[in-house]
Amino acid sequence: MSTSASSRPAVGSVAAARSVPVRPVLLSLEPWDQVWRRNQQLASRIPGTVFVEPSPPGVRTRRRTVDGVTVVTTPKPLPFRWPAGRWLHARLAARALRRITAGAPLVTWATHAYHQPVTRAINAPVVYDRTDDWPAMETDPAAREAVRRLDAALVRSANVVVVVSEGMRGQTRPDAQLVPNGVDLTAFRAATPRPHGDTLRAGYVGSLDPIRIDYAVLEEIARVPGLDLVVAGPGTPPAGATSLGIIDHAAVPELLLGCDLLVAPYRTDEPANRTSDALKLYEYFATGLPVVATATAGFERYPDLVIPWPVPGTLREACVAQQANAERRRAVARGADWSARAAVMSGLIRALVPGE
Numbered sequence: 001m002s003t004s005a006s007s008r009p010a011v012g013s014v015a016a017a018r019s020v021p022v023r024p025v026l027l028s029l030e031p032w033d034q035v036w037r038r039n040q041q042l043a044s045r046i047p048g049t050v051f052v053e054p055s056p057p058g059v060r061t062r063r064r065t066v067d068g069v070t071v072v073t074t075p076k077p078l079p080f081r082w083p084a085g086r087w088l089h090a091r092l093a094a095r096a097l098r099r100i101t102a103g104a105p106l107v108t109w110a111t112h113a114y115h116q117p118v119t120r121a122i123n124a125p126v127v128y129d130r131t132d133d134w135p136a137m138e139t140d141p142a143a144r145e146a147v148r149r150l151d152a153a154l155v156r157s158a159n160v161v162v163v164v165s166e167g168m169r170g171q172t173r174p175d176a177q178l179v180p181n182g183v184d185l186t187a188f189r190a191a192t193p194r195p196h197g198d199t200l201r202a203g204y205v206g207s208l209d210p211i212r213i214d215y216a217v218l219e220e221i222a223r224v225p226g227l228d229l230v231v232a233g234p235g236t237p238p239a240g241a242t243s244l245g246i247i248d249h250a251a252v253p254e255l256l257l258g259c260d261l262l263v264a265p266y267r268t269d270e271p272a273n274r275t276s277d278a279l280k281l282y283e284y285f286a287t288g289l290p291v292v293a294t295a296t297a298g299f300e301r302y303p304d305l306v307i308p309w310p311v312p313g314t315l316r317e318a319c320v321a322q323q324a325n326a327e328r329r330r331a332v333a334r335g336a337d338w339s340a341r342a343a344v345m346s347g348l349i350r351a352l353v354p355g356e
Contacts, residue, residue, distance in 0.1 A: 208235025
């Protein structure tokens with residue numbers, strides 16, 4: 001796979017505004033809402049970031065400031081399923097973002113293969129933050145091929161490719177930069193768990209996505225006598241669980257710390273899980289609590305710090321045995337604070353702008 005600089009936007013093309021701070025333009029498939037994932041955590045820590053939400057149908061550009069971040073939706077006059085719709089959206093988005101950033105040097109921060117047309121229209125240096133194996137996540141063969149082509153084009157043309165795991169490097173480029181997921185340690189240190197009585201409480205926080213998560217495991221855990229499985233996040237809750245629905249990101253540490261064990265049953269038959277880096281891993285480890293996980297999505301790196309599924313013996317016995325490793329789990333989390341991840345990402349972005 002060629003990674004020649006001739007196929008990428010020229011870094012020198014943004015040299016004109018050296019005295020104006022760079023504006024990272026983060027293209028997101030997720031809205032800025034209660035659920036904070038990697039995009040929100042990094043954007044909130046990198047000054048000047050413009051967070052571009054998915055576009056609803058319409059011809060207006062919308063702009064607001066949330067948590068100190070400029071959040072924008074760009075025009076979408078035609079459906080994306082039409083090639084003309086994608087072409088027009090890319091150009092209108094580029095025009096709107098150039099206007100909003102008022103001549104500042106830009107770096108386009110793509111987070112999905114679908115963003116490739118917009119990166120071309122903006123014509124600024126590009127960081128491709130490849131957080132998942134996007135082609136593998138498509139179930140329709142035609143969609144998978146379309147995403148594969150866009151993904152390959154972005155990998156070739158980006159000035160910098162960022163991956164979340166060493167396993168993903170082989171899908172991209174040898175010079176890909178490793179920036180794994182992380183955890184807001186300050187929030188976890190400030191949280192106070194609420195007592196819940198003698199019932200064993202298991203917790204799951206995150207998207208309830210049947211493509212990534214093994215519902216059969218969650219439902220089996222929910223059936224364990226004397227155990228209450230509490231789940232929080234978007235998606236359909238598993239049968240037998242106590243569902244809190246979508247909760248604000250600020251409430252996550254208190255919820256997790258109020259449990260006795262945490263569960264992460266990622267599907268082992270899903271190819272995208274093999275190179276992913278679960279954000280849950282760092283949040284769960286920050287609590288020090290025992291963690292039940294399948295050997296994928298990054299948890300396979302810590303076989304001595306997690307309880308494997310299927311659990312040998314009873315859950316209660318396995319939890320007692322894993323309590324001795326609480327500090328080792330916290331140590332992993334301490335090395336993964338979002339502030340440190342943001343500093344690395346910010347450095348990669350600003351290195352693309354002369355004078356930064």
